[in-house]
Amino acid sequence: MKKLSLLFLLSFLFVQSASVIFAKEDAMAKDVFAVIHSRKSVRNFTGEAVSKADLETIVRAGMAAPTAANKQPWSFVIVTKRSQLDDLAAALPHAKMLAKAGAAIIVCALPNEAINANKDFAVIDASLASENILLAVEGLGLGAVWTAAYPDPDRAKAVRDALKIPADIIPLNVIPIGHPTGEDKPKDKYKKEKIHWENW
């Protein structure tokens, strides 16, 4: 009887230990503050593909961002085809890392759908969605980097031409996404002097 209860306890203990390990790994991988502080601009990718399911999870996180008066003046182009990624890389001098990325998301701002049809609000709203996208990428263990299209008119035109984006829509950025090689590290950018208490 004693042997049996000991055996029972031992197996229970094993299951418990396993749960602790998995729960901790899970918490480490996805804790919002850990993700915010471990997010980095990833420019070095392994070349592996990124799954459609992951890309949808990432864009879903983007659409959870707030927008002025809840107008949601945004759209998202998701590129996964190699030829398309290569075309973008050729058109954009700052996005050569697309060569080894598995995908790219282009966050578009739609001024006509923003509050008061205001371009600035459309750009801000699309920026918040983009930050959620960058955090979601990190949360999935992937890597990404914001390469700017807006406000440079030449770069914006290059992206519009490559992806058939209408002229009244602003491609804010091209975000290459892929599996990180591990070379890129987060920076600690905290500066106490950037905080003003009560007044400037």
Next chain:
Amino acid sequence: MKKLSLLFLLSFLFVQSASVIFAKEDAMAKDVFAVIHSRKSVRNFTGEAVSKADLETIVRAGMAAPTAANKQPWSFVIVTKRSQLDDLAAALPHAKMLAKAGAAIIVCALPNEAINANKDFAVIDASLASENILLAVEGLGLGAVWTAAYPDPDRAKAVRDALKIPADIIPLNVIPIGHPTGEDKPKDKYKKEKIHWENW
């Protein structure tokens, strides 16, 4: 001897179970995707104070956001004094919820410190920091709402005047922060038609 090992096992088991419970609670409270999707604009606060430590944690998350060419063209005014919060509420028709907020963070964009001294990049960079701030607030179990200062020149002037912010600096928003009453709920804003695969 057997009794002793049983006792040892039982106490070990107790510690293990406690770890599982805490690890799971921790993971549930702070999972990055849970936080992204449960973040909502909170306009109803209990009136409780927000600790200085929490406000520093929140702004620290803001400064972890990426900026174009890592210029970090931002500053943060943190307001906790009741008289100061009331002055802001009086000056801003859309920020009346400051009356019951415990604090407010004003994210400022510094065009002169942005890449190419470009105002648009300063506003985008400060927007990304603001989104991190909103997520950090949710991650701590607090609530917040972005009330816009920029691009409305009158509102921006009201905030500048109330907080002695220099004329060349853009107060992007006023973010009241407090303990939520629970009335405000997140919205599901996912729309499949906002996604374009491969091309617009």
